[in-house]
Structures are given as structure tokens and as C-alpha cells.
Amino acid sequence: MDDLTLDVCVLMTGSSIGNPRYQNTCLDLMKRMLAIDNYKLALDKKRQIRHQYLRKNGEGTFGHHFVIQMALKEKTVIIPWRNLNDAIRVKLEEEGFTRNSEDYKYVICASGTCCNKLVSHTTRIFSV
Numbered sequence: 001m002d003d004l005t006l007d008v009c010v011l012m013t014g015s016s017i018g019n020p021r022y023q024n025t026c027l028d029l030m031k032r033m034l035a036i037d038n039y040k041l042a043l044d045k046k047r048q049i050r051h052q053y054l055r056k057n058g059e060g061t062f063g064h065h066f067v068i069q070m071a072l073k074e075k076t077v078i079i080p081w082r083n084l085n086d087a088i089r090v091k092l093e094e095e096g097f098t099r100n101s102e103d104y105k106y107v108i109c110a111s112g113t114c115c116n117k118l119v120s121h122t123t124r125i126f127s128v
Contacts, residue, residue: 002117003077004033005042005110007103008052009121011063017056022121029119030066033075040077041070044109052105079112 006029012018014026033039043050050067057063070076084092088111089099097107110118 002038002115003040003042003079003113004115005049005079005106005113005118006030007106007118007120008049008056010119011053011057011061011066013121014066015057015061015063017061017063018121026121027062030062034066034069034073040075041067042077042079042109042113044105045078045080046105048105049109077113079109081108082112084108084111 009018010026010029013020013022014030016023018026033041053067054064057067084107092107097103106118110116
């Protein structure tokens with residue numbers, strides 16, 4: 001089972017809101033996650049990620065549909081908020097993820113999943 005944390009730009013790009021260069025790849029990932037039982041969408045317990053997904057992907061977009069369908073199909077996993085150890089935090093800061101970054105919530109969520117992966121819209125996968 002893969003519990004994946006997706007940056008909001010994955011959903012936006014797959015919904016034709018983001019970079020068109022990666023649109024097909026992001027859309028394909030979301031469709032595969034919906035269709036294949038082994039995939040779950042990781043969300044934080046504070047509901048910040050879910051809120052941002054729905055806010056930045058308005059009704060009628062595939063990203064909005066994706067979040068709702070993953071929940072209805074019980075294909076989400078809730079990850080508790082946690083503190084990262086210093087070594088991981090330093091490594092992430094080198095990649096541009098700081099505590100003040102809007103993306104930090106995705107890093108925290110990814111660090112609590114079984115595979116520790118954060119997927120970006122450029123299809124880059126970060127190990128946390």
C-alpha cells in the first residue's frame with residue numbers, strides 16, 4: 001500500500017490550472033490513484049492540506065473531484081502532526097522547505113506515511 005502526499009500543485013496541474021508541461025502526468029497519477037486499490041491520499045489531521053486542495057481546485061475541476069472521490073472511496077489516510085528531527089529538517093531546508101514555507105505541511109504529512117514520499121507537480125518525488 002502506498003500512502004502518497006501530493007503537493008497541491010499536482011492537483012492544480014492535473015486540472016489545467018498549473019504548468020501545462022506536466023498536466024498529463026499529474027492527471028494520470030490522480031486517475032491511477034482513484035482506480036488502483038493500493039493507493040491512498042495522505043492528509044494531515046489538522047485538515048490544512050484538504051482545505052488547500054479544495055480551495056485551490058474549485059468545484060468542477062478534476063482536482064476537486066479527485067479529493068472528494070478519494071474520501072468517498074475511503075482511500076485517504078489521516079496523518080497526525082509531528083515534529084521533525086534536526087537532521088531531516090536540515091536536509092529539507094537545503095531543498096527549500098522551511099517551517100515558514102507554505103509547503104511545510106506537506107513535508108510533515110509525508111514524513112508520517114508508510115513510504116515517506118512527497119510528490120511534486122514536476123513529478124519529482126522527495127523522500128522525507
